[in-house]
Amino acid sequence: MVPFEPSALPELLPVFYRRLFPHGAYGRWLGYGGVVKNYFQLREFSFTLRDDVYVRFQSFDNPQELERELQKTNPYKIDIGAVYSHRPSQHSTVHLGAFQPQEKELVFDIDMTDYDDVRTCCSSAEICSKCWTLMTIAVRVIDRALVEDLGVRHRLWVYSGRRGVHCWVCDDAVRRWSPALRAAAVEYLTLVKGGAETVKKVNISEPIHPFIRRSVAVVEKFFEAYALVGQDILGSPESWEKVLALVPEDIRGTLQGEFPRKKDSVQRWELLKGQMERTRRVSGKSGPCYADWEVMLQYCFPRLDINVSKGLGHLLKSPFSVHPKTGRISVPLDLQKLDQFDPFAVPTITSLCHELDTAGDEAEQEDGRETEPKRRARDYKRTSLAPYVRVFEQFVEEMERSRRGERLRRSDLQGDF
Ligand SMILES: [Zn+2]
DSSP: OOEEEGGHHHHHHIIIIISSSSSHHHHHHHHHSSSTTTGGGEEEEEHHHEEEEEEEEEOOOSSHHHHHHHHOOOSSSEEEEEEEESSSGGGGGGGGTOOOOOOOOOEEEEGGGGGGGTTSOOOOOOOOTTTTHHHHHHHHHHHIIIIIISSSOOOOEEEEEEEEEEEEEEOOHHHHHOOOHHHHHHHTOOOOOOOTSSOOOOOOOOOHHHHHHHHHHHHHHIIIIIIIIITTTTHHHHHHHHHHHOOHHHHHHHHHHHHSSSSSHHHHHHHHHHHHHHHSSSOOOOOOOOHHHHHHHHHHSOOOHHHHOTTTTTOOOTTTOOOOOBBOOOOOOOOGGGOOOOOOOOBBBHHHHHHHHHHHHHHHHHHHOOOHHHHHHTTTGGGGTTHHHHHHHHHOOOOOOHHHHHHHOOOOOOOHH
16 A cells, blocks of 8 residues: 655645545535525534644535635645534624524544553554454444434444544434533443543442443443453453452452462453352342443443533534545444444545546546546545445435435325314
8 A cells, every 4th residue: 555645645635625525425414405594604614724724614605615615725634613603704794792603413522542541552642453442332332322312313423534433413403402412411421430540430339220231231242352352451460450449349359369370361350250240149248249340341431522522613523534644534434344444444545546546547448538527526436435435425315315204294294284
């Protein structure tokens, strides 16, 4: 694969916005069916230009105007903001205080750096295929809760391009949620609490909320392969002491004595788990203990940034934006194939442009001539960006289907009278 060089961006970005960016589906997404006439015009876009020049409060009459602007300015990065009371591009002409964010998708930002206290393979901006499992778990846990517990329908999960994932919840009702409602949703979805100074960050007591039970069931599927084998969290006295610090003292002593006699993390975990299950089967003096669940959740449960989700005005990197450091495209995730998703296999702007060159040459040889306008619209289909655009189109089509269904239901209701 051709390596990505940030210095090549001025040359690559015009090709990207002209031949690869899925302008059509993108405009359909943010237009939301044109139900609210000026919805698209009131949306804030922010562009990061060359030399970190950051331009906020961009807005456009329609998706075609946005497309032309992207092809003219070729931003290094695109962020999406809220839908405002007035056109963001005219925000300085309305009087102070009148310009307010009104609606936005409910967004979640899950970043691998927030797991540095529980992963041993990498730290800060680094990721590897081992710790990427944490993102898989995060998507599974949050997505299940969004659908089954909060009743939302239209979620778009996106790889951030470097070390995390974003979620865009796009249901009509959710886009109108107040900051207080958004904060309440994040609190509901938060189990790991406390900063660097807090040793025990998950505390479970009876009665156990179904959200905890179901989240543990998700984590359990990954725990052995990820935490016990991959991270080897009970592999050495130093690492198992970190785990035993989360276990009640009376049981900790027994396990400290038994652990050195066990072969590996898997066997030590069996022992710990067995001890906890005993406290829940036999009514003893100290009552049922869920330290095994607490360890699983502290090591694997998603960490959400409440500030990103709460504020309507908070910007988030757009799907299909380029990550300026890695060159990778922030591509939508196919939840059907989530477990096989490999962040290192995501195309970079360099690899896509290279594919385009190769595909273009082959096509010319086949046809003997080029049909320029037709080619342009379908260019991404000749590259490894195609399956990700397909996932995005399916998401947009599903929203369109449910809008049509909703319209039919309403006209049927009116027909009854
Ligand atoms: Zn790692």
